[in-house]
Amino acid sequence: MSSLPQALSRRIEAVTGIDPELRPATKPQFGHFQSNVALRLAKTEGRPPREVAQRVVEQADLGDLCEPPEVAGPGFINLRLRTDVLARAATEVLTDPASGVPGGGGETVVIDYSAPNVAKQMHVGHLRSTIIGDCLTRVLRALGHTVVPQNHIGDWGRQFGMLVEQILAEGLDVAGLDLAGAEELYRRANAHFAADEAFADASRQRVVLLQSGDEQTLAIWRQLIDISLAGFRAAYERLGVLLTDADLAGESTYNDDLPAVVAELEESGAAVVDDGALVVFVEGFNAPMIVRKRDGGFGYSATDLAALRHRVRDLHADRILYVVGAEQTFHFNQVFAVARKAGFLPAEVRAEHVGYGMVLGSDGKRLRTRDGGTMKLADLLDAAEERAARPIALAAVKYADLSNSLVKDYVFDLDRMVQTTGDTGPYLQYAHARLCQLLRRAEAEGHPVSPSVTRLDEPAEQTLALLLTRFGEVVVEVGTSLQPHRLCSYLYELSGALSVFYEQCPVLKSEEDVRASRLALCTAVRDVLARGLDLLGIEAPERM
């Protein structure tokens, strides 16, 4: 089905020859849609905008869709849909199992997100990556794309020499540790490393042993991974995100690819030796990318290149998304540029860094615990659950994370985000729960729900119906722009319109045909709210 604005646009474009750039009306008195096409045409036609608008209005064939259009202000064309057309469009949303979200996607989209570090608890930064990545996964899947999540966990690197050495020094049974225990071990190893030169040397040796495949070392390393994964699983379960072990693709999985990546970089002439390191210079970047360090070890850029190459060659990605903090913008732009240059990233494959801002405390600085430590994910969720029941607390945290522009830092204010008034997750849940209650009562009282929306006499009903028809295009927009806050804004607007409808339009006490139609409208709104919240990764309880 083609959407209403598309149909309207085509009719107008048949007259104007250019896209009328139809937009939702900025104010109710301007109808449902507005176009500035006459203002833009006025110049080329050399006639007053209002005159142009009048001609467009007279010539456009809109009678079966709209009330007679109005020319307003400096030359805007305001369109108001006919009630029967609006009712039909709302019915389509009601009867469509996807509530108007077009599912024809067809791309393979790899999304890199979450990426916690082994032997460390997840912190607020991982929270953002995980929540945003989860939302994008859900949205792109709903649009019919094949989404391949990749959890690029930090399971390799120099720190493991230190950790293994510390375990051996303490004679520790790793199997008895949990993730918090591993993190304490990490701290002890760090202190030990700084204070004891002999230990530091042994740790460096241990890195070599690990890389060369020493059995004992590998066995301990695997144990560290196992306890970390248990911790990650628990965190994902608590967060209610879709990530599973099948999505794990840590840094270590690319170890075997690194020599080949380097060889290809050298063969293509992209990489050169500079100051002892193998680097790639790319135009537009003030520093080269270090692929192999002077000491022969690989930098993290090498791993990122290998991962990107794998995603293109083996996972057959059409689009690759990196949900990583905005501070890494330079790094990823450089990785993409190098990958293009080296031929790992063909022109037709899109690579996009979905950068997000930092989580700030009420002081406007990076969120920290009272003693200045990093804020743990678990502590943060604990604090939220002190203020609200679990599904509501989670909704509060997730919605706060998704409802602002991603690139901006945002202030983490638990007391504000758990409020049920205002632009919060719980407010959306409340709107949904209210509808569920209403529909339950209707069923209990034996009121039939009309299979279609038949009556839209009240402005509040029309507003709701019009909003319903926009759901699909909003989801499409999020899939393109990768800006979840647009879906948040939409759902907030829908919830607000529902509250107004709820105040102004009695449902159960209306006469029969109005009641049946309103129940249909309510069902459609409930479905869109539930589906929209699900796309955000937020539960929609039926009672609150």
Added chain:
RNA sequence: GCCCUCGUAGCUCAGGGGAUAGAGCAACCGCCUCCUAAGCGGUUGGUCCCAGGUUCGAAUCCUGGCGAGGGCGCCA
């Protein structure tokens, strides 16, 4: 020093060429014999950081400042 991002109401944020710049919070005033008042309506509150430029039209695009944050060859 160079590069990137951000700057909108007291606070938290939308809006990113188009009509009188919008929400929420806070403050104040109303509304429950009525489907969840966890709600709704109203009032107060703005030099859209500053200065130029482009345009019929700029919060929005361009240039230059100022302010805040982040990044800039061997950590990941």
